[in-house]
């Protein structure tokens with residue numbers, strides 16, 4: 001018999017789709033196996049539906065799990081390693097030299113740290129692009145989270161053929177693993193690191209494997225200028241002309257867009273991962289999220305790697321995303337709280353191509369976050385969506401379920417040994433920094 005979890009007495013953020021949430025007071029969420037069986041008043045639950053576990057959610061908000069739509073999880077090892085540096089020198093002088101010394105074990109432990117931090121902040125799914133991705137898949141399978149995984153491919157680097165082979169192997173081995181918790185993609189890193197011939201090779205492999213594409217696009221002004229000088233068009237137009245968007249594509253950043261670029265993204269159904277803090281901290285710019293949403297583009301919210309963002313907290317990303325749209329458009333109505341929360345949940349789920357994920361409704365996958373509202377910064381209760389988006393913090397996350405299984409219980413991680421993780425990452429981070437300094 002499948003497990004049956006009954007979440008009782010909370011304010012449930014219910015309702016499918018893109019609109020404002022339907023917030024049900026004193027409602028229940030019934031989970032059977034990996035899916036939500038029922039959402040509504042307790043009286044509506046069949047009398048013979050006996051739970052194997054009850055969770056008391058009185059005084060708490062019950063939300064869909066957050067989806068971090070673009071990250072490089074193992075970069076937690078480089079958190080705080082090179083801050084206050086612009087993107088290109090940051091990559092070329094600091095990050096890439098440090099990454100040269102990374103081992104598969106480093107990536108495994110760095111990813112476990114990121115999963116721990118994410119879970120305790122209510123993130124149930126993430127899209128990761130990095131290397132040693134078989135070790136990331138191992139961490140995902142062991143901890144019980146959900147992920148969209150791809151081996152980052154840099155066409156201009158030596159060993160790009162081997163990297164593509166590893167990317168293929170990842171897809172062949174892990175597509176659909178963990179009862180469908182893992183989706184795999186191929187990841188040509190960006191137009192400025194992948195020449196056309198290499199992109200075509202990646203697309204041919206994606207065609208064969210019938211897998212999606214994950215990439216970085218239009219992140220900085222420097223990239224726009226470089227691609228224009230080289231190919232006479234914008235990065236979006238360039239990738240469209242290469243045929244990238246004939247494949248299901250997840251494009252991170254999309255900061256510098258012409259209106260024609262937005263049309264191209266909308267027409268091809270390209271999904272965008274918006275990284276507000278990373279785009280601020282690396283001085284990349286403000287993505288036109290409002291225009292993208294108006295054009296019908298699916299947009300998910302993301303942290304990017306912790307080496308650029310310094311944390312993996314979707315509450316902070318939500319707050320900055322909403323505030324950036326308001327101030328850049330000089331319009332306080334831009335990106336309202338409910339739309340921001342949709343972007344952080346179902347928007348991300350759609351961006352990553354997970355079906356029936358990101359809403360609290362029957363038939364949806366049971367990825368659920370229970371937020372404790374009993375804190376001074378969460379009184380009084382006027383509008384609960386505003387409270388969650390503008391006032392709540394990661395530390396308010398109490399319980400987290402992924403695929404119907406409780407992974408965080410009363411704030412405690414059930415599938416990760418944090419003491420071991422802390423010890424491993426500190427030793428490994430010190431070794432990496434020493435090796436990079438020696439060059």
Ligand SMILES: [Zn+2]
Pocket residue numbers: 070071072216252304305
């Ligand atoms: Zn990235």
